[in-house]
Amino acid sequence: MSVGKAITGFAPRTTFPTPNSIPKTYFLGHHHAGAEKIKTILPQISVVLECRDFRLPLSTHNPHLEQMLAGRERLVVYTKTLLGKSSKNAQQALRRVYGDRVVFWDKADKKTTTKLIERLKELAMQQGSLTGLRALAVGMPNVGKSTLLNALRSNGLSGKVAKAAQTGDQAGVTRRVGTAVRIIDSAEKGGVASGVYIMDTPGIFQPYVEDGETMMKVALAHGIKKGLIDDEILCDYLLYKLNLLDPKSYRSYCAPTNDVYEFLEAVARKEGKLKKGGVPNMPEAAARVLSLWRDGKLGKYVLDDLSEETLQAHELAQSEPRLSLNQAKKAMKEERKKAKDGPV
Numbered sequence: 001m002s003v004g005k006a007i008t009g010f011a012p013r014t015t016f017p018t019p020n021s022i023p024k025t026y027f028l029g030h031h032h033a034g035a036e037k038i039k040t041i042l043p044q045i046s047v048v049l050e051c052r053d054f055r056l057p058l059s060t061h062n063p064h065l066e067q068m069l070a071g072r073e074r075l076v077v078y079t080k081t082l083l084g085k086s087s088k089n090a091q092q093a094l095r096r097v098y099g100d101r102v103v104f105w106d107k108a109d110k111k112t113t114t115k116l117i118e119r120l121k122e123l124a125m126q127q128g129s130l131t132g133l134r135a136l137a138v139g140m141p142n143v144g145k146s147t148l149l150n151a152l153r154s155n156g157l158s159g160k161v162a163k164a165a166q167t168g169d170q171a172g173v174t175r176r177v178g179t180a181v182r183i184i185d186s187a188e189k190g191g192v193a194s195g196v197y198i199m200d201t202p203g204i205f206q207p208y209v210e211d212g213e214t215m216m217k218v219a220l221a222h223g224i225k226k227g228l229i230d231d232e233i234l235c236d237y238l239l240y241k242l243n244l245l246d247p248k249s250y251r252s253y254c255a256p257t258n259d260v261y262e263f264l265e266a267v268a269r270k271e272g273k274l275k276k277g278g279v280p281n282m283p284e285a286a287a288r289v290l291s292l293w294r295d296g297k298l299g300k301y302v303l304d305d306l307s308e309e310t311l312q313a314h315e316l317a318q319s320e321p322r323l324s325l326n327q328a329k330k331a332m333k334e335e336r337k338k339a340k341d342g343p344v
Contacts, residue, residue, distance in 0.1 A: 010256040012243035018212035019233055026141070026205040026215075026224040034202040037177045039068060041199070044134055046127055047073045047120070049198070051139035051148060054078040054104065057094055058304040058314050059217040060140045062206050069138070075103050075119065079144035082106040086246075087302035097311055107147050113155045120152075121184060121192040132195040134180060141203030142222045149181065149200050156184040156196070177201050213237075217303050222294060231286035236260035238293055241303055249299035264289065 048069050052060040057078060076094075081104045084090060095102055103119065105112040124133040137145040178200040185191030205224070209215050216237045219229045239260050242249050247256035254266035261282070267273070268280035271288050275281050292298045304310075 010243075010247060012247065012256075013240050013258050016213070016237055016240045018216070021230070021233070022212035022215050023224075023228055024210070024212075024215070025208050026218075026228065027207045028205070030202055031204045034177060035064070035068065035204050038136070038138065038201060038204075041136070041177065042068075042072065045072065045136045045199075046129070046133045047075065047123055047135050049075050049077050049103075049135055049137045049145075049148070051077045051079050051137060051143045051145045053140075053143045053221050053223070054081045054084045054090070054106075055302055056217050056221055056223075056304055057090070057302065057306065058310070059214045060143050060221070060223065061314070062140055062204060063317070064206060065138055065204060073123070074101060075116075076101055077103045077105050077116070077148065079105055079107075079148060081112070082108055083296045083300050084302040086300045087306075090302045090306055093306040093308075093311065096308075097315065105148065107144070107151050110155070113151045117152060117156050117184065120156075120196050124184070124193040124196050128193060130194055132182075132186065132193065132197050135183075135196065135198040136201065137198060138201050139203060140218070140223055141205055143203065145203065146200055149183070149198055152183040152198065153181060156191070157182065220290065220293065220303070231283060231290060232260065232264070235264060235286045235289045238289065238298075239263055241301075242299060245301045246299055 050065065050069065076098050078091075078094065081091075083106075091104055103112075103116055105116060107113075120133065120135065127133055137149055139145050180197040180199050182195055183198050184196035186195040187193055189195075203223075215224070216229060216234060218224055219234055220238060239250075239258070243256060243258065250263065253270055254263060257263055264282050264285040265280045267289055268282065268285035271285065273281045273284040273288060289298070
């Protein structure tokens, strides 16, 4: 049966039960240290670049950063926009929320870097500081802060420049707040005003996440350490989302299916992920599926719901987080105790 014919009678799952094994946090020691450091340097900062993954515009919005940055000049920078380009109305929906504070950026689209450079130049001219405009890049782990900093530095300075920040496709590459790095020269060197400087920060996770689906989405984008959520669970959730968005996105492997093992077996056979005797290697197939999605080769979609109702509810929840940091720590202790004690 062809994939095209199979889609006609295919009915995707409408819900995805969250497994009990999904962790409630990824808030590590260096996240807490980074947050405390940010608080001490904020008085020196003129503008904050809050980075979020465009594929997960709501799931990578940290409510505790929101509280910390309240009242600061801020640009909301959605990174990796080309990986979500098939979601046609996503940018329009986010612009309705953030207006002219929103920036859509992708390292592969140099025009987006140029636009952001021009925006920072305008802010530097308005400020007129003798020491230059000071910017701070913040966000959840692996949303692309360091990659953005390097692109801005490469584009904003004349001549060849060295990488200013270490990058990598995993959470936790940046561990501490960096020193200020010049990304735009002063006017006397062909730039603007007294120049623009930016500081990189470690990705800071939410202290506590009540919604397991959010954790799965963030894990799909490599926002938490590999292995905290089983790859096969992530593939099952991804399959659920792809079936709702576009079942044809994996048609080179198999017909639409709600069975993750059928999907992974098809991937294993086509990609040569086989054990001795031709048995499908499911863990390797799952890792391959996640890699394909992260590279945009299984569709380029935004996974968060951006309906007006959802956006309004999200903004309300972010402005008034249900748990303070201390409450979150207490909830985490209770979760760990439950896990240790086992079922009653």
